[in-house]
Amino acid sequence: MKKLNNEEINRKLEDFDGWTYTKDAIHTSFQFDNFKDAFTVMTRIAFEAEALQHHPNWGNVYNELEISLSTHDAKGVTEKDFKLARAIEDIVESA
Structure with a gap:
């Protein structure tokens, strides 16, 4: 899979609230009501x-x-990261 350049990554991140790009990865964090919900x-x-x-x-x-x-x-x-990021967002939104 082809590595995306900085411009491509930053453009794609516009569709993801709370995600950032540093150190060759995209990052986010979530906070839940308790450990059970997080797990x-x-x-x-x-x-x-x-x-x-x-x-x-x-x-x-x-x-x-x-x-x-x-x-x-x-x-x-790569695109694989954004595909998983979208799935993560969908999971968190439905939790």
Whole structure:
């Protein structure tokens, strides 16, 4: 998969509230009411990531979830990252 350039990434990020681009990855974070809600969303994201065969770098502390997406084979951000980011947004919105 082709690595996107900075202009392409920044243009695509216009469609994603709360996402930023640094260090060859796109990043966001979410805050939930409690750990159970955060973990439920993480589980749903995990199933979607597995279906897409593209997995996030993420961390969770209590009700906070931090996510970074990049395509390791391309050494940067690709369309795969934005496809997973869109799926993540849809999951979080429906939670």
